[in-house]
Amino acid sequence: MIDEKLAKMNIALPSPPKPAGSYIPVVKTGNLVFVSGQIPMRDGKVQVTGKIPTNTTVEEAQSAAKLCILNALSQIKSEIGSLDRISRIVRVSGFVNSSPDFTEQPKVINAASDLLYEIFGENGKHSRIAVGVASLPLDSSVEIDVIAEFT
Numbered sequence: 001m002i003d004e005k006l007a008k009m010n011i012a013l014p015s016p017p018k019p020a021g022s023y024i025p026v027v028k029t030g031n032l033v034f035v036s037g038q039i040p041m042r043d044g045k046v047q048v049t050g051k052i053p054t055n056t057t058v059e060e061a062q063s064a065a066k067l068c069i070l071n072a073l074s075q076i077k078s079e080i081g082s083l084d085r086i087s088r089i090v091r092v093s094g095f096v097n098s099s100p101d102f103t104e105q106p107k108v109i110n111a112a113s114d115l116l117y118e119i120f121g122e123n124g125k126h127s128r129i130a131v132g133v134a135s136l137p138l139d140s141s142v143e144i145d146v147i148a149e150f151t
Contacts, residue, residue: 002083005119013074014067017041020137026079032090033079033148038071039140040064049139052108054099056141061096062111068094068144069112073119080150089116089126091147097140098132105130112144 006013017038019025027034040047040063048064050056056064069092077083094109096102109130116124136143 002086002119009118011070013070013077014042016074016078017044017071025075028079031087031149031151033076033146033150035072035075035146035148037093037095037137037143037145038068038075039137039143040067041071041140042067046138046140048141050141051097051099052102052104052141056097058104058107061108061141064140064142065094065108065112065144066115068142069115069146072144072146076146076148076150085150086120086123086148087151088123088149089120089146090149092116092126092128093145094128094130095133095136095143096130097136097142098134102132105132108142109144 023036025036047067048056048060052058052061073083092112096105096108113128
């Protein structure tokens with residue numbers, strides 16, 4: 001049971017954030033869910049902002065990446081009812097608000113990938129992209145979207 005595993009890890013899923021624009025947070029088609037980009041939002045407020053490493057440390061950005069994943073899981077749970085229905089994390093796309101000379105985007109997004117592996121084991125392994133961008137919505141430090149398969 002994923003909820004029990006999260007509790008043992010002292011992780012509580014946040015409430016699914018509301019969309020910040022003209023889109024829906026999750027699209028379910030066939031046996032896949034596509035989660036729109038999630039930023040490190042909690043209680044209606046972005047928790048980690050700014051460019052890495054100019055305004056935000058790599059470690060802070062890694063925490064932001066984990067929160068993005070928890071928001072994505074919260075969105076999935078609200079759509080399919082239970083995280084136990086996830087049979088595979090298929091793809092993670094990570095965007096890092098980067099200073100021009102920053103090249104450690106994979107190190108930031110690794111925190112999200114590692115968390116998914118901790119939660120789902122082998123089924124949490126996924127394909128991925130980790131890219132630097134000039135800016136993100138609401139000056140967020142990280143944005144992540146997820147594609148997952150479910151039963």
